Amino acid sequence: MTIDTGLLVIGDRKIASRLIMGTGGAANLEILERALVASGTSLTTVAMRRIDAATGTGVLDLLRRLDIEVLPNTAGCRTAAEAVLTARLAREALETDLVKLEVVADERTLLPDPIELLDAAEQLVDDGFTVLPYTNDDPVLARKLEQVGCAAVMPLGSPIGTGLGIRNPHNIEMIVAAASVPVVLDAGIGTASEAAQAMELGCDAVLLATAVTRAGDPERMAHAMRLAVEAGRAARGAGRIPRRYWAQASSPDPDAS
């Protein structure tokens, strides 16, 4: 049996875990810490906001202590200009060139605005960023993001925070088939089977937050997600059986002897 030891490579970074976590939605830092440890993640998102003397830099201190690399996002940005400024501030504050680029169209759907997203991606690549765009499950947009130099593409399974899973698995497969950069299923995962499904479809990693941080027991769900990502990756590598219309007996025919 060959054991898969391939590391996820994004830009010039080797990422030890194929489960990328978000920190949003956890009730407090203690719960977040237990979930992050149980997930086995080595890369985790944070948002950039006005500093508040009460909260300080607690989440950064936690990630540093756990030796988890930080992936700043541009959540809340509606235009390319806002996202580019937020990414530059994140690079300055966190001393990283990584950015999870989010440019959403409206609050109700939080779906990416493809025009602004592509514009921001191009500007940030030109400015030396390693850009990981949160994108629609659109194979054409994914290809264009790769063409402008994004280091990965991160299509949604369904809208952020919905837990509706992967609504269009065929589109995800088409994105995977065409991409030569890593594909990270980002957003919409509700439970472990959906994280496994993302990997079975050929995604290179899964990014999730809400499914863990708002679960009844975040620590246990984080562990479940870790196993699911590993299982899905292993199953993809193993090669599933073809789907058949009619049954095929798995025991010998009693009349044959």
Added chain:
Amino acid sequence: MHVWINGEQRELEAGASVLDALTALGAPSSGVAVAVDGEVVPRAGWSGTGLVDGARIEVLTAVQGG
């Protein structure tokens, strides 16, 4: 002079720098970034960058999210 720091109006002495604004806010020196009127001011320029009356200063850090 008056400036806006994270949306709140504050009084600073004429000729105050970005670093003075951060001190007034009580911000830590690491894990934060500053934009003045929509332009990032790199850390190395904080003490040497003067503010003008009415300047809009944004001081950001990382919070839980995503």
